[in-house]
Amino acid sequence: MLRTTPKVNKIYLLIRAKDKEAAFHRLKIEIMESELFKCLEEMHGEYYKSFILDKLIPIVGNIYEPNLGMDIITSDKIAQEIDLIVDSAAITTFDERYDLALDANVNGPYQLMMLAKKCKKLKLLMHYSTAFANGEREGLILEKPFTMGESITKEKITSISPYTNFPSLDAHNEIDLISKLKKNITNNIGLEQIMKDFGLERAKLYGWQDTYSFTKAIGEMMINNMRDEIPILIIRPSGITSSYKEPFPGWIQGFRIIDPLVFFYRKGDLPALLADPDCLVDLVPVDMVVNTTMAAMAKHGNLQNPQLNVYHVASSSINPVTFSQIFDYSYDCFQLFPFVNSKGDKYEVRKMRFFDKISDFENYIWEVLSKQHEVQDGKKLTKIQIRLIKKKVEYLKNFSKLYEPYLFYKGWFDNGNVRKLMGDMSEEEKRSFEIDVTKINWKNYIENTHIPGVQKYVLEGKRVN
Numbered sequence: 001m002l003r004t005t006p007k008v009n010k011i012y013l014l015i016r017a018k019d020k021e022a023a024f025h026r027l028k029i030e031i032m033e034s035e036l037f038k039c040l041e042e043m044h045g046e047y048y049k050s051f052i053l054d055k056l057i058p059i060v061g062n063i064y065e066p067n068l069g070m071d072i073i074t075s076d077k078i079a080q081e082i083d084l085i086v087d088s089a090a091i092t093t094f095d096e097r098y099d100l101a102l103d104a105n106v107n108g109p110y111q112l113m114m115l116a117k118k119c120k121k122l123k124l125l126m127h128y129s130t131a132f133a134n135g136e137r138e139g140l141i142l143e144k145p146f147t148m149g150e151s152i153t154k155e156k157i158t159s160i161s162p163y164t165n166f167p168s169l170d171a172h173n174e175i176d177l178i179s180k181l182k183k184n185i186t187n188n189i190g191l192e193q194i195m196k197d198f199g200l201e202r203a204k205l206y207g208w209q210d211t212y213s214f215t216k217a218i219g220e221m222m223i224n225n226m227r228d229e230i231p232i233l234i235i236r237p238s239g240i241t242s243s244y245k246e247p248f249p250g251w252i253q254g255f256r257i258i259d260p261l262v263f264f265y266r267k268g269d270l271p272a273l274l275a276d277p278d279c280l281v282d283l284v285p286v287d288m289v290v291n292t293t294m295a296a297m298a299k300h301g302n303l304q305n306p307q308l309n310v311y312h313v314a315s316s317s318i319n320p321v322t323f324s325q326i327f328d329y330s331y332d333c334f335q336l337f338p339f340v341n342s343k344g345d346k347y348e349v350r351k352m353r354f355f356d357k358i359s360d361f362e363n364y365i366w367e368v369l370s371k372q373h374e375v376q377d378g379k380k381l382t383k384i385q386i387r388l389i390k391k392k393v394e395y396l397k398n399f400s401k402l403y404e405p406y407l408f409y410k411g412w413f414d415n416g417n418v419r420k421l422m423g424d425m426s427e428e429e430k431r432s433f434e435i436d437v438t439k440i441n442w443k444n445y446i447e448n449t450h451i452p453g454v455q456k457y458v459l460e461g462k463r464v465n
Contacts (some may be wrong), residue, residue: 002055003040003247004294004432012078014061014068014089023058031056035457039247063089063108068115079118084301085125086293087112090219092130094210094402097192098199099178105215106171106222113226124231124301125223126293131238131282131314131413133217135208138410140317143310143417145234146220152207169206171218171225209405229306233296237289238282238314238413242453244440246287250453257406258283259454260399262330265349266339269392271368272353274361274400275407277324282316282413284437285445289313291433295421309417315437316412323407327352329446356408361400366393 001008017023031037032052041048059078062069070078091104109127116125134141135152149168157166181198185191199211208214223232239257242250255263258281264270292313300309315321331349339347355361369389373381381389400407415437422435430436 001294002052003043006051008055010057010081011055012057012059012082014063014070015058016062017058017060020058020060023060027056027058036247036251063087064103064111066111066114068111075115075118079115080120082119083121083123084297085112085116085119085122086297087125087127090128090216092212094212095196095200096211097195098202098211098215099182099195101199101211101215102175102178102218105212105219107175109219109222110171110226113223113230116230117226117228122230123304124233124297125227126233126235126297127220127223128293129216129220129234129236130213131236131312132209132213132406133220133236134411134413135203135206135213135217136405139412140414141312141411142414143236143312145224145308145310146217148221148225150221153205154207156207169218169221171222174202174218210402224308227306227308231300231304231306232308233300234308234310235289235293235296236310236312236314236413238284238312238316240286240289241283242285242450242457243287244285244445244449245434246291249449250456252286252450252453252457254458255454258326259458261403262326262451263454263459264396265327265330265352266334266347267341268339268347268349268372269369270365270396271350272355272361272364273323273327273407274356274358274404275323275354276356277322277354279323279407279409280316280320280412281323281326282314282409283321283442284313284315285440288435288437292418292421292435295425295429295433295435299421299424311417311421312413312415313418313435314413314415315440317414319438319440319442320412321442324352324354325442326446329443330451332443333447333451358397358400362393362397365396369393 001011013027015023015026017026032049037052040052044051059070059074061067067075087109089104089108091101093101112125112127116122131141133146137152137155148170151166151169154166154168157164178195178198181194182191185194196211199214203209203211203214206214208217220234223234241256241258242252252259261270261273292311296309296311328351331351334349338349341347353364355364366389369392370381373385373389418435422430425433
């Protein structure tokens with residue numbers, strides 16, 4: 001936003017911090033001194049710091065507290081001034097505790113909508129969701145809003161038997177339910193696991209694969225239920241990967257959806273995958289997500305229609321790539337640039353094997369890791385080595401179970417609204433805001449942009465054994 005629309009007046013940045021000093025420290029470290037903002041620093045030179053401090057106003061707060069955790073004076077001032085709200089606050093851990101996920105992903109949007117209703121000049125509220133909020137839907141998945149009361153299970157049941165009743169999904173009921181459950185737990189022993197298990201149980205009941213996708217869908221329902229005349233834009237990206245070209249190729253923050261799989265594979269720790277090799281992996285570079293957001297905000301902010309518009313920023317329906325292809329590309333990359341650990345040991349990857357049964361997967365992993373240790377030492381396995389392999393196999397088994405719904409996913413995402421948006425853009429706008437995922441050559445991108453980008457911006461500087 002600061003790079004492409006520098007005339008923006010002010011951006012109030014809600015930051016979770018203990019005080020103003022801590023909020024400013026996060027602004028300084030995470031934004032001003034970030035590699036990502038170096039291009040902006042080059043553009044503004046000696047005036048960079050004053051430019052940033054003039055545009056960005058750090059505000060201490062918390063998304064799921066009343067008034068977003070702001071004091072009354074600050075929230076009233078902001079409500080009088082802002083014309084756009086961008087909501088990217090969320091918990092994205094697949095198996096998060098249900099109480100914490102509800103707080104961030106459902107109560108957060110509730111508190112945000114309460115503030116939005118006070119904003120006199122508001123032209124648009126933009127909320128980041130996820131394409132996987134569509135849960136266990138299959139086939140071509142349309143860009144439909146969620147309404148309170150509906151669920152994926154209900155959709156499936158009524159499509160087969162229209163007169164069969166199934167309990168409605170209600171956000172406030174879920175929040176009340178978790179509150180009562182916590183009151184009935186007399187001590188904190190095992191609370192975390194109880195909350196994690198309960199979240200997954202509720203998600204599965206209503207037709208979602210995990211607590212993350214479930215609570216993101218409920219958050220959408222909350223926004224739709226409360227919006228009244230407020231124009232709403234919901235952006236649903238699929239699996240976000242490193243930047244395609246802006247402000248430079250390869251930038252990414254943290255491990256994203258395919259990265260743990262690819263980099264475990266690189267080290268020889270994941271020689272097999274519990275997955276359908278022909279399953280589509282829906283990926284989209286982070287800069288294309290941002291560019292789509294900017295273009296859609298410009299369109300709907302100007303129209304100011306009191307509607308809710310949903311955009312799937314995704315690739316599976318127009319530029320598909322499969323798990324087998326991803327690991328073929330990764331194999332080619334790691335053949336040329338093998339992983340070398342801190343001791344100087346070089347790891348040679350083998351072609352990825354795919355399994356559809358957890359028992360076959362587990363046995364194969366055990367066999368390969370055991371042979372690796374025997375080859376390295378030239379001796380039979382010791383009790384300690386067996387224990388370590390057992391621990392690693394158990395970890396990979398649990399890790400695979402967590403990812404399993406995405407490794408056998410049977411849906412692909414329609415992006416008709418993004419294609420219409422492209423049709424509305426001028427040639428100059430298309431050049432400035434690249435959103436066409438059909439231009440991506442996945443082999444070239446994975447091997448020459450994404451893997452080197454994760455290595456440089458996520459792993460570099462970290463000791464890898």
